[in-house]
Amino acid sequence: MFYRILSLLLLLPSLSFATELPTASAVPGGIAIIPLAAEQAGKPHVRYIKRKVMVIKNDDQSWSAVIGLPLSIKPGTHHLSVQWPNKKTKQRIAFEVKPYEYESQYLTIKNKRKVNPYKNDMQRIKKERRRSGKAKFQWSAQTPQFNFIRPVSGPESSQFGLRRFFNKQPRRPHGGLDIAAAEGTPIYAPADGKVVEAGNFFFNGNCVFLEHGQGLISFYAHMNKIKVKVGDTVKQGEQIGEVGQTGRVTGPHLHWSVGLNGTWINPKLFLAADDQTANAAPKH
Ligand SMILES: [Zn+2]
Structure with a gap:
């Protein structure tokens, strides 16, 4: 487990944001931090799979999109849609999600009604x-x-992301x-x-x-x-x-x-x- 967390930490692209932003880890169940162009005027509206995404202003006045990546996301290329206040068309930005294998967990629940x-x-x-x-x-x-x-x-x-089985029946992963x-x-x-x-x-x-x-x-x-x-x-x-x-x-x-x-x-x-x-x- 320790090794897994260590390998997760090694995926960090940069520690320079450490005090201002969460830790970036572009894996299912992780966070992608995507730098947006600095030269544009005003705060952009960002969407990922049609959902509103957090946008943070950096010290150098540039913007970063901070995206939560679902556990169910497929590793590979994904896209953000960025609407700048001074532009008519949306910008499409690609980002990569790396694979990460979560462990399985088998739990026995005495109260069968809860399963x-x-x-x-x-x-x-x-x-x-x-x-x-x-x-x-x-x-x-x-x-x-x-x-x-x-x-x-x-x-x-119990760690985040475990693939779960209650009384041997598969249920949603541990969120x-x-x-x-x-x-x-x-x-x-x-x-x-x-x-x-x-x-x-x-x-x-x-x-x-x-x-x-x-x-x-x-x-x-x-x-x-x-x-x-x-x-x-x-x-x-x-x-x-x-x-x-x-x-x-x-x-x-x-x-x-x-x-x-x-x-x-x-x-x-x-x-x-x-x-x-x-x-x-x-x-x-
Ligand atoms: Zn729990």
């Missing part, structure tokens, strides 16, 4: 999918903080990082943000969605208690809840996801480089 829900659970699940789908696409204009802190102290029990901790352990906001969704969901248990700016979303699941409500603004390091084991779990832990342009990506790309390979490095 094969009853017919009457499906209505609730569909409703919650709509709510989380909407939350994943929340967008505010401000530039987010990228120097995230770990939301919980504790060992990482977050699991951090094991005792029930009641405080969960902190990793960066300033706003609570855009919160509730008790069938699979995710008690959960919270934060929006940090330009569609950067973070998500916390299986909580014992939620300590914030929709509409609250939170500061980095402010408590948002407690670790629990609600929803589909094998034990108490925090499931932590980070999303960009509506897609879950590796949360570790928002931690400081020396914290990305650490298995348990509480910062608070």
Whole structure:
């Protein structure tokens, strides 16, 4: 595993953005940072697969598009569409996505209903999918903080991107990082943000969605208690809840996801480089 993370880090094209931008890693479930021409006037609007993409102004006044790459993306050439305010036609920019092989994980869930829900659970699940789908696409204009802190102290029990089997049945890959901790352990906001969704969901248990700016979303699941409500603004390091084991779990832990342009990506790309390979490095 360590070797895999190391090889992921070696894909970094440059460390010069390290303090201002997340870590670039153009693999499925990673982030592509695409420099846009500097000479153009004004902030461009950028889209990737028709979705609005984060655009950040660099110190030298040039722009960078920061794109979340879905776990399902095919390695190879992909395209961004860039609309400059002073141009009539859109610019098309190609970028490369490299392959990355995620490991498989087999989990046994005692509560079989959480693997094969009853017919009457499906209505609730569909409703919650709509709510989380909407939350994943929340967008505010401000530039987010990228120097995230770990939301919980504790060992990482499941890495992002694992291909998952519950009771031997294939399910969606793991869209977050699991951090094991005792029930009641405080969960902190990793960066300033706003609570855009919160509730008790069938699979995710008690959960919270934060929006940090330009569609950067973070998500916390299986909580014992939620300590914030929709509409609250939170500061980095402010408590948002407690670790629990609600929803589909094998034990108490925090499931932590980070999303960009509506897609879950590796949360570790928002931690400081020396914290990305650490298995348990509480910062608070
Ligand atoms: Zn998880």
